[in-house]
Amino acid sequence: MRQDGVSAEEERFIESMGLFFERQGVPxxxxxxxxLLLLADKPLALGELAELLRVSPASVSTNIRQLQAGGLVDPTSIPGDRRHYYVFNSAGWDHRLKVAISTMDVLGQLCQDALGQPGLKGRNKLREAVEFCxxxxxxxxxxAERWRARFARKPGTQAPSPSPSPSARQRRNATR
Structure with missing residues (x-):
């Protein structure tokens, strides 16, 4: 990234990322x-993000909080500087996998619970949904395990911690 802003190629990438994530339900x-954070060589302050993206600091602040909650952005600081800085969190990819796994657990359990209801007991589509989950x-x-192993082998990276939670099937079998 240039000192005076982003290049045309960087801007196209940034815009394509915006459109991609918009299709995924992210603003x-x-x-x-x-x-922008994927391209940045250094942590960026909220004001720098707003300036480089030509948007309001309030918009950046609102979206940064959502990205932090999603595990893809981390706050950081620079000694002697009181501003809040942000970096892309490479361990966020692992977080995305954990969220997807958790989503399957919840959906599978909802369908499994429905199958336990007398009026819904033999529904094949519900059984299929449980099996799919x-x-x-x-x-x-x-x-996720293969990603952690690959990520750990890269110089300068620290492998994200594995999620020890049992599978939906293990939890269901434990309650029977």
Whole structure:
């Protein structure tokens, strides 16, 4: 990134990130912030983010909080500077996998609970949904383990901690 702003190529990437994340249900400015932080060589202050993206600091502040909650952005500081700085959190990819796994757990449990209701007991589509959630969770868990192993091998990175939570099937079997 240039000292005086972003290049045309960087701006195209930042905009494409905004559009991509907008299609995923994230405000476009959130995707643009992620795009900029992926390109940044140093932590960026809230005001710098707003200036480089040509948006209001309030908009950056609102979206930064959402990105922090999603695990993709971390706050940081620079000694002697009172401003809040932000960086892209590489461990955020692992967080995204954990969220997807948790989502499958919740959906699978909702469908499993529904199957326990007398009026819904034999519904094949519910059973299929439970099986899909178990399958997808196992695939995501394997992908998360492979990602952690790959990420740990890269110089200067620290592997994210694995999620020790039991699978939905293990929890259901434990309650039977």
């Amino acid at each position: 476009r400015i959130g995707g643009r912030i992620l795009g 178990d399958f997808y969770r196992q695939e995501l868990t394997g992908a």
